[in-house]
Amino acid sequence: MPNFTLRSTILLLAAVSSAHAVTDWNAARQVLSESCYDCHNTKKTKGGVDLKRLDANPNLEKEYAMWEKVREVIDSGSMPPEDETQLTKEEKHDILEWMDKELEIVATRNAGDPGPVTLRRLTNAEYDYTIRDLTGVDFKFASEFLPDGGGGEGFSNIGDVLFTNPTQLEKYLTAARKIADHATILPGTGVEFQEQRVGMRGYDQVKGQAQQGLYVWYQKMSGPYLPKDGEDFREAEYMLACWKWKHKDLTGAQSLDQLAKDTNLSPAFLANWWRMLHNEKIKSRFLDLTRTAWHNLPGPDAAKPKEVPAAVLAGAKAIQVERRSWNNPLKAGSGVQRRQQDSDGLRSYPAKVAVDKGVREAHLVVGDLGDGAGGDLVQLSNLNVRRQGKTINYQRLLKVESEAGKKLLSEIEGGKPAPKGVTVEGLKKYLQSVDKTLALYGKDPLGKGDVAPEVLCVQAPAVISLPLPEGVNEVNVAGKLDMRSPEVDKATVQWTLVTGTPPNPSAIIPGVLTVWKRQTEAARSTMSDFGRMKTAFPDMFERRLEEVARNFYNNGTGPGVYYFTDEQLLALLPEVEKKRLKGMRTDWDYVWTDKLPKEKQAEYDKLLRQHLKTFASIAWRRPADDAEKQQIEALYNDGVTKGLDRESAAREVVARVLVSPHFLFKTELSPVAAPEPESPATDHPVSAWELASRMSYFLWSSKPDEQLRKVASDGSLLKPEVREAQVRRMLRSPKAQAMAKEFMGQWLEFSGFEKHSAVDGKKFPEFTPELREDLYEETLTFFAHLIREDRPVREIINADYTFLNERLAKFYGVPGVTGEQFKQVSVTAQNRGGLLGMGSVLIKTSRSHRTSPVLRGNWLLQSVLGTPVPPPPADVPELKEHGPTPATVREMLEQHRASKACSSCHDRIDPLGFALENFDALGRFRDKDEAGLPLDTSAQVKSTKFTGFAGLREYLASHESQFSSQFARKLLGYALGRSVQPSDKQLLKAITAKTMASDSHFSAAVLEIVNSRQFLNRRY
Secondary structure, eight states: OHHHHHHHHHHHHHHHHHHHHHHHHHHHHHHHHHHTTTTBSSSOBGGGOOOGGGSSOOOTTTTHHHHHHHHHHHHHTOSSOTTSOOOOHHHHHHHHHHHHHHHHHHHHHTTTOOOOOOOOBOOHHHHHHHHHHHHSOOOOGGGGSOOOOOBTTTBTTOGGGOOOOHHHHHHHHHHHHHHHTTEEEETTTEEEEOSSOOOSOOHHHHHHHHHHHHHHHHHHHHGGGSOOTTSOOOHHHHHHHHHHHHTHHHHOOOOHHHHHHHHTOOHHHHHHHHHHHTOSSSOOHHHHHHHHHHHTSOOOBTTBTTSOOHHHHHHHHHHHHHHHTTSOTTSTTOSHHHHGGGOOTTSEEEEEEEOOTTOOEEEEEEEOTTSOOTTOEEEEEEEEEEETTEEEEHHHHHHHHHHHHHHHHHHHHTTOOOOTTOOHHHHHHHHHHHHHHHHHBTOOTTSOOOOOTTOEEEESSEEEEEEOOTTEEEEEEEEEEOTTOTTGGGOOBEEEEESSSOOOTTSOOTTOOOBOOTTSHHHHHHHHHHHHHHHHSOSSHHHHHHHHHTHHHHTTOOSOSSOOOHHHHHTTSOHHHHHHHHHHHHHHHHHSOSOOOHHHHHHHHHHHHHHHHHHHHHHTTSOOOHHHHHHHHHHHHHHHHTTOOHHHHHHHHHHHHHTSHHHHBOOOOOOOOOOOTTOOOOEEEOOHHHHHHHHHHHHTSSOOOHHHHHHHHTSGGGSHHHHHHHHHHHHHSGGGHHHIIIIIHHHHTOTTGGGOOOSOTTTOTTOOHHHHHHHHHHHHHHHHHHHHTTOOTTHHHHOSEEEEOHHHHHHHTOOSOOSSSOEEEEOGGGTOOSGGGOHHHHHHTSOSSSOOHHHHHHHIIIIISSOOOOOOOTTOOOOOOOOSSOOOHHHHHHHHTTSHHHHHHHHHHHHHHHTTTTBOTTSOBOSBOTTSOBOOOEEEETTEEEEHHHHHHHHHHHTHHHHHHHHHHHHHHHHHTSOOOGGGHHHHHHHHHHHHSTTOOHHHHHHHHHTSHHHHEEEO
């Protein structure tokens, strides 16, 4: 019964409409016969319109588009022409009333009808975008395909013009194989694509990729969180936090994490500090310099347990100084820690110390590293001082000092007054020190007697005090391991120069190079000890990265301090990176050896088959069904059986997936119930997966991403609130730039400008490839901004800004813009802003050598306002550009439009173009034309007058309803991939209303479409 009622209602409405049409048509036909048939008949079809053929039946449903045009020209007064008899007021009212009624009946009869289903393949642009998002590599193989056409509302994505022929299929197959050759297919990470061709690989190459992948991943992920060279490592603060945790019973510390939070320290680094300070398994005397000193710090003051005592603060800072002594904080990688690995007993190593004013003693310290003095013999030569800018040999200086001092002592003892500040006792003590030091020269602790008289040969441990004459500001020396010692193989020796309290020569001297004889057990064991400190505290950012990367070898844990274990690093990263690490480790588990047990081989194959099925589901924009999964498994197994290696067999599957109709076409296969016999065509809701594809290709010209697939998978995308949230997210995405390029570019005809070459290079040599790129980038950036920032659509015309870099700003004459990056710039003062001031469209609507008001005016009428004029008649005369005297383009056009054959159209076209004459053929603003003649940019359309760029924008603002209707029509046609039809009229009105609303934004129009019956359904 319900079906019968619905059918009867439809038939009744159709009958009423038909009767009404016949009744009104008789009167309308008489008016049209008298006023229109003479020019619009079978023999004489002006404007391509034949009205007389419809004399018997107006056939409004089939001829809807034509009748809309007829209504428009009659309503605007364009028809009948001015030189023909005009309709009376009553006639015009009656015929428009009839048309409005009949067109409305047709439009509402099937309002919201999704329209005919045309199986659409991916456009070339959609193919490239989809491959880019599927593989992560922008191959741009579609440039080798046959070019797409345009249809419907003028877009390349219209199903009726997306033809496929054998040549195209061959190119798809070639591209698929090339793409597959870029794939790496492993059991953990699955199907991934590289920028460079991978091709067939052997075991070593596969293993190398797995190893390198892990190594690079660790460095890339940890890099943003590790301290950089030159930054403050805050060693004392970390040690104080550890001290508070050690004494938590008194300090009240709750946890290391809370301590890190309270002091803005890294929780991971603080945990690592604590572990290092308490790690008894890592034996290192060099690390013990820090650990022992920290453990020896006094505890809290019982009277003030929550305060850090001054002695603890001082001790932590002293340990920090010791820590930093191993590295040069101002130049990472240049300190002792780096140079230690190159130490060699065969070479000489310097030491020096700066001497403050008034200091009269330095100390030469030779240390035995606390491991015994065997072989620790050093020959020190070139002991020099600097005084008053000159370098002086210290031994010779002491001899001079000795002689002069003894002479002075004799004079004082003989009764001569002592110089100010000099006492006999002090002078004697100084001379004793001088003589004692001089006596050390040339002495041989080995008793062999072959030490040169100018050399100090010192056996560690020793501290030699060096008396300094007044005015010395630096002491320096060069030392070398004495290879004569019979125990030189045991040598591990340090030497340094200091002032003040000398360090203990029987222990490690912090920050001082250790010298040994290479290839000895002493060298190996000490360097191993030293290396544990280097591992805990790498001296450069690159080495800190390497320590994290070593997690690959040590199962995710290491001894480092400024470092991350796997657990610590993953806590900082998004879920996708956790999944990636797991996949890479799985890869390594399977490929580290070429001799996998049979059960592991079976697991390997199973994992690859699963990855291939997942890849197919993503590529096909829906889950593969059971039959398809079986085909994928069979294809892979067949390749392995035929002797292909696993990866090559998997690549065959990848290629097959990419030439499948499910990839190349936007297939919609959700089952629908067939209508009853003789019942009208009906529509059926698309599935969540199909809706996801419709949305992604509408807004991104590409496949759904992971978030969109997720809401398709659980079906929640069918909910309006989820759909709206996804639309807003997608419009904010960088991928929405595709909408700026494909939709805006094709609608407003700047598409392809990056390759535009129709500019006279001799006349305009400044039109360089770089300028062309900037002009195109300006337009793309503007529209991407409008879409992603959800700006009002009217800003296309009335925006007071554009986007410029320094080069383009100079070309336009806009001051104050610097740099290569495009920035939003207010350009009202330069008579620009929005679409009309963009060089890309101004150039495309010019001739190669001059401006063209006709091209610009026609573009505004057709593309921007959606009111195209008929094509010119075949006998239209050409524009005469060369006359006896110079003439402006306007003057030439005035002569041209004097012809009645031209004036009817040019009266509509030219004024809009004249208003843009201040912009030359390259879009630069000017006051005079090329001949130096003043420009007249005044214009008049019917009774409306305006002048120049500003006036044109005001005129277009007054016709916002036309612009908004055109935008709505174009956006809907682009979204649905078909021509707009009568049943879309109500939706177009709704989109137009949203577009014109004072607070409307771009997303409002998009949401109106995405929530429409047309978008959510398909016709059976």
